[in-house]
Amino acid sequence: MATNKDVIHLLDLLRTRLLGDQSVEKYVNSFGIAQTPGEEAKKTKLCTKEQNDQKLKDWQSFRNVQELKPAGIHLESSHDSCLRNITFTKKWNFYPGILKLPPITVDDSTGPKFFNLIAYEMCPDFDNDYGITSYISFLDSLIDEAQDVIDLRNAEILRNFLGSDEEVALVFNEIGTDLVPNPKIYRDVRCKIQEFYDKKSMTWISEVLHTHFSSPWTVLAFVGALFVLGLTIAQTVYTVIAYIDSKNQNSGQKKNPKAPKPKAKLV
Numbered sequence: 001m002a003t004n005k006d007v008i009h010l011l012d013l014l015r016t017r018l019l020g021d022q023s024v025e026k027y028v029n030s031f032g033i034a035q036t037p038g039e040e041a042k043k044t045k046l047c048t049k050e051q052n053d054q055k056l057k058d059w060q061s062f063r064n065v066q067e068l069k070p071a072g073i074h075l076e077s078s079h080d081s082c083l084r085n086i087t088f089t090k091k092w093n094f095y096p097g098i099l100k101l102p103p104i105t106v107d108d109s110t111g112p113k114f115f116n117l118i119a120y121e122m123c124p125d126f127d128n129d130y131g132i133t134s135y136i137s138f139l140d141s142l143i144d145e146a147q148d149v150i151d152l153r154n155a156e157i158l159r160n161f162l163g164s165d166e167e168v169a170l171v172f173n174e175i176g177t178d179l180v181p182n183p184k185i186y187r188d189v190r191c192k193i194q195e196f197y198d199k200k201s202m203t204w205i206s207e208v209l210h211t212h213f214s215s216p217w218t219v220l221a222f223v224g225a226l227f228v229l230g231l232t233i234a235q236t237v238y239t240v241i242a243y244i245d246s247k248n249q250n251s252g253q254k255k256n257p258k259a260p261k262p263k264a265k266l267v
Contacts (some may be wrong), residue, residue, distance in 0.1 A: 011116055011120040014164070015117055015131070018081075018082075018083050018117075018131075018132065019082065019084055019131040050063050059194065060141070060190055060193070060194050061198075061264075062193065062197050063141070063144055064143060064144035064148045065142050065144075065148040065152065066144070066145070066147055066151075066159070067093070067197075068142075068146060068193070069151070071196065071197045072095055072097055072220065073096065073098075073099055073193065073197070074097065075151060075152060075159075076098055076100055076155075077099075077102070077103050077155060077156040077157045078100040078102050079102075079109065080102045081091045082100060082102060083102055083104075083131070083132070083135045084098065084131065084135075084183070084185070085100075085102055086099075086102070086186055086189055087099075088192040088196075093109075093174050097193070097196045099189075101152075102158045103156060103159065104139075104156070104157070104158055106158060106160055107162050108162060108170050110162065111174070111175060114132065114136055115175060117132040118133050118179070120201065121133050124183075128183040129182050129184075129185065129238075130180075130181055131182070132183045133181050134186060136172070136260060137176055138177025138186050138190075139172055140175070140179075140187075142264075144169065145166075145169055146166045146168075147165075149168045150165055152203065152236070154167070183264060200231075
């Protein structure tokens with residue numbers, strides 16, 4: 001891959017600035033031959049059991065941001081200009097899931113720019129890892145409608161200088177049509193999202209928090225209810241303990257009655 005010192009094309013310079021200066025990712029296919037993703041896609045490979053298992057692992061059932069939100073997955077900006085830096089973590093190692101993406105500005109040049117970059121990556125004599133193609137494919141998997149764009153804007157991931165949110169969604173849906181991304185890029189992120197998405201307990205937690213704790217007032221009401229409940233329990237325990245102590249004292253008096261005082265004799 002070209003670096004900043006040996007740029008071979010203006011698109012190459014733009015691509016390097018967007019993706020960072022990294023070497024082409026190579027890997028070994030089922031035949032033990034090292035290939036780039038582009039070379040691998042051009043050759044027919046046998047479908048082994050291991051490959052089928054990996055395909056099942058890479059499969060994702062979520063379609064957009066609206067399907068991730070009910071599962072407790074939140075969006076955040078990574079404040080990083082490198083498009084490769086997409087991560088998924090779990091806050092407090094449990095809940096919620098945090099999907100971080102680098103911020104991107106969408107304007108009139110976004111469509112033509114990414115169309116040209118994707119076409120450049122498709123050139124047969126350009127040895128690359130399909131970084132731009134894979135990024136657009138991942139972003140397209142999150143954007144399906146205007147509400148997805150709104151959520152990305154609210155998370156400071158997407159800056160809309162194009163027009164309506166519907167137009168932005170349409171742009172990425174058009175760019176992301178019929179793409180063949182590198183399956184190794186973002187594989188770890190996709191698998192983590194799918195694993196978190198498949199957990200029903202996370203969906204239940206998210207529904208409870210959204211339904212009952214969507215505003216500060218509901219949180220305060222819940223804390224107040226817990227406080228009253230705690231006082232009630234404490235009062236009940238105190239009453240029971242006092243009753244038991246009183247009962248024990250009464251039973252002790254019955255077992256050890258005081259001897260009657262002798263009557264004084266008259267002289």
